Amino acid sequence: MDIDNIRKIGSDLKKVYKLKTSPVAVKLVSSTQEIPEGIERIQEPTRHCQMIDNVRQTGTSFYTLVEDQKCKGGAAVMGLREMDGKLAKGEVYYKLGAFETSNAARRTMQKVPRVPADSVKAVIYEPLEKAEFIPDVVVLIGTPKQMMQISQSLLYKQGGRINADFAGKQSLCADGVAEPYMSGQVCVTVGCGGSRKHTQINEDEMAIGIPLEQLEDLADSAEKMFGK
Template sequence: MNCVLDLKRKVVGVRFLFTEKEFEETQAEKTKGRMPYCKMINRAMGGDKIKVDFDNFGCFAAARVLGIVDLDDWYTSGHYYGKCGLYQDMPTAKEITDSISKCNHKCYGIEIMPLEEFNMEPHVVIIATNTFNTMRLIQGHAYKYGTHTGYKFIGGQAMCAECTAHPYATNDINISLLCVGTRRSGFNEDEIGIGIPLRKFLEMVDGLCKTVTPTEPNIRKKVIEEKLNAHGVSDVEIIYNKNYGDNMHKHDFAYFKKRDEQ
């Protein structure tokens, strides 16, 4: 994946830890202090290996949807968002609250670090990147699974609900346009978030590699091929002077020419 795409941040894995014993046995270091969950993800995308529990959460909207704390009446009634000014009235805030993806479990903590560092399978993979790379990833997903119609985003609770809870709860991918809190935690204005269950991530990467030949121009194919060779990856087929658009247009021109002649 890192050879096919030009990623500025590390791909991150998230693993839920359901008991104190499981939390203590993880390889990551417990971080100090409180911070927003999106800041935790940002740190891991920079290379940090951390585990967090209740004492580390500085954003309880995230703690709620991830299962660190219970859903309380103030939140479920819509008052949490009804008082913040994001929505025009309480019924809208209540509908938003009900529709936000939640894990519906109780966990002790969470392990967050670059995907490459895990020695146990994480539950969710999170990527933050630009629109071009997002397009290519979705093409990789479409190669395997066809059209996905279940995207859900509201520009709020981006990393916690849209990129973590939703993929975990639905066992499917999701895209997030991120949110104000996420961008305050160090994400850029042109970045998009993608949350993916691990198994589908592996399939998406295979689809990503399978679509290099039909989607990429020769100049990018050369760069990708050089990176693959440098990392000893030999099972990605790249064919030059072949692109799905060219082939489709050639077929169309031949078809319409023949039709007009007839």
């Protein structure tokens, strides 16, 4: 799949599903030499969920290094660094009152999808319809109805079931990026406290992460099912 096709898919998905904002192309790179020329580094540390939201709403493009990721948990699940021990063991969420017991918190965090630590050196973000690179994952944010239509399109050719693997924690990073990146499967997620607090994602919106391998079939099926 070439860049022109990627951009066309971005425009087509936005039109067919009547998305109010852009699908976001995300690429995890193992060397900064893989960053396309012309894409600038983000100017200040920001949370991954905010980056996704900024790109989808404003059309901006940028890359980030580990020190640019304000949420260290997000940086960890995307492979930019080791996860802090207290977060990995669930102690952080337990102390915040998100779980009744430390064991419940630990079990949850043990199941959070993660890219191997330190395997990623930078993350690139760009609107799909303007992409200068082939993404690893595309994150779409929309209404439950739009998520339904996207899910139906994904199943149009092969059938099956859509993965909805979430805990309301580490949502747009672990569920939206790490899970589809690692598994090659789409993942629907409902958001988390951080992504709901620090972004303009509406109460009636949710997200889906789609690996590159399923993008072309999605676009083709979307047009056949909902393009008329």
